Amino acid sequence: MDSEDHAPNSKLLLTDDAGLPGPKTTVKLGFLVKRKQLVNILLLGVGFMFSMGSYNTCAMASTVILSGIHDEYFSGTDTIGYTILCVVYGSTAVSFLMAPSVSAILGPKITMVTGAMFLLCYVTTFLRPLTETLYLGAVAQGIGQGLIWTVYGFMLSTNSSEKTIGRNTGIFWCLLQSSLVSGNLFYFFMLRGVDVLPEGSRIFIFVVLIVSAALGIVVLSLLRHPWTKPKKGNSHDLMAQSTIKSDHQGPLEAITAMMRLLFSRKMMLLLPTYIYVGLDLSFYINVYGTSLGYTGRFGELREALVGLNGVFLGVGQIVGGLLWAALGRFSQKRGRDPALITGMLTHLLAYYLIFLNIPGNATLGHTNDAPYIGSSPSPALAMLCSALLGFGDAAWINQLCALLGTLFKEDCVSAFALFQFIQCATTSFAFFYSAYLTMLPHVIINVVFACVGAAGYCFVEWEAASETIRKSRRPNGIPETKTLLRESRSELPIYTDLYPTKTPILVVHRQQDFDVNPAQLTEFL
Structure with a gap:
């Protein structure tokens, strides 16, 4: 990854084979963003x-x-x-x-x-x-x-x-x-x-x-x-995913x-x-x-x-x-x-x-x-x-x-x-x-x-x-899988691991349909 093609803060990100940020760099970036957010508040x-x-x-x-x-x-x-x-x-x-x-x-x-x-x-x-x-x-x-x-x-x-x-x-x-x-x-x-x-x-x-x-x-x-506005064309940049586009x-x-x-x-x-x-x-x-x-x-x-x-x-x-x-x-x-x-x-x-x-x-x-x-x-x-x-x-x-x-x-x-x-x-x-x-x-x-x-x-x-x-209930009284997904108001995706499989999943701003085992998702939440 060429750091010059990314926004200034993107050098903090190291990706794995799947193109996702590693856990240490994601935590570090998340800490910096949260600190700026609190200062702004x-x-x-x-x-x-x-x-x-x-x-x-x-x-x-x-x-x-x-x-x-x-x-x-x-x-x-x-x-x-x-x-x-x-x-x-x-x-x-x-x-x-x-x-x-x-x-x-x-x-x-x-x-x-x-x-x-x-x-x-x-x-x-x-x-x-x-x-x-x-x-x-x-x-x-x-x-x-x-x-x-x-x-x-x-x-x-x-x-x-x-x-x-x-x-x-x-x-x-x-x-x-x-x-x-x-x-x-x-x-x-x-x-x-x-x-x-x-x-x-x-x-x-x-x-x-x-x-x-x-x-x-x-x-x-x-x-x-x-967040710093990234340059165009960086589809894997976490900053690009966090940019807000507000219609007016x-x-x-x-x-x-x-x-x-x-x-x-x-x-x-x-x-x-x-x-x-x-x-x-x-x-x-x-x-x-x-x-x-x-x-x-x-x-x-x-x-x-x-x-x-x-x-x-x-x-x-x-x-x-x-x-x-x-x-x-x-x-x-x-x-x-x-x-x-x-x-x-x-x-x-x-x-x-x-x-x-x-x-x-x-x-x-x-x-x-x-x-x-x-x-x-x-x-x-x-x-x-x-x-x-x-x-x-x-x-x-x-x-x-x-x-x-x-x-x-x-x-x-x-x-x-x-x-x-x-x-x-x-x-x-x-x-x-x-x-x-x-x-x-x-x-x-x-x-x-x-x-x-x-x-x-x-x-x-x-x-x-x-x-x-x-x-939130099916006919048999069991909550739907969608209701188990938490909505995050943060525009930054949150990366974590499911305990049984250690498979990283992406939780985004809006609810989406994921092919996830409800039992695993419940344990994660």
């Missing part, structure tokens, strides 16, 4: 922690901050933050339709870095707020979110295998949600004991957030694809595929679930935090509680994400519906406590009204509700994504694009009506869609489980 998580963390901190406090700015250049209103976030998520919904085509043209890494630059533009507009620049920044933020989240799915899947996808998702989730804790904790200490945010403190806060967003761009620019769709093709999938039976049943996830996002990302900042009976704590709300929300999401990741094997065997129902009940409890603890008109502006219980709202109860919202959200998102990945393997791009589009469109609409609704209508709408969405999810989950059991 860490870079991805840290990059999102800086970039999305700065946006999340900004979004959660934007309504309260802008309402307190009144000078010759800008005069904020009590609900302007809702309107800006409506534009952000409306732009994000449209961006999800365009992002696959942009990624195909620019490549995943450049697309992600470009999206992070758009996120930086949005945070920068808060240094010197102007009506025009705030709305332009909101559009840029929406475009950036669509780009960065579209490529995130590609980067996570190409840097994970079947065995590492759970670990990598958990690492990324914890790094991302830790930004809620750190960013909002910083905001809390800056505003502790301050009733009105001074201009100097506001500028300092957003300078720090701008630096954080810039660091995110730098970290994401360090991402490296774990234009905006019109993407919309057509999404509309076709939307009117399928399973997707229609999941539609209320998508809508609720969007409503939940608008509620915890801004509406609830704003109501805390507008509740005058919190006293000097009210501004600081906006930041502390994000801290407890992040803690709840981290705990929930770790818990559901640890119970992933149990959910796979027993079903995902118990986890989602737990998330629904957690949210229902949070909504009930919020309704009792927060004045009804606190979502629309500053108020000194008393809550439904007691003469003053309880800060501790308010933070408990924040943690419950985060914990429940982790259950909804984790279980929904797991179900979509299982049900729509053949059309996962359109399925996830449809989910993200409906979620962001719903969030945008929710921010639009948030400028007119008090707390009680918010709670009623969310409770209704939480119950309907959970019912639709459970019905689809039970139906899918029944189909799996039915398809």
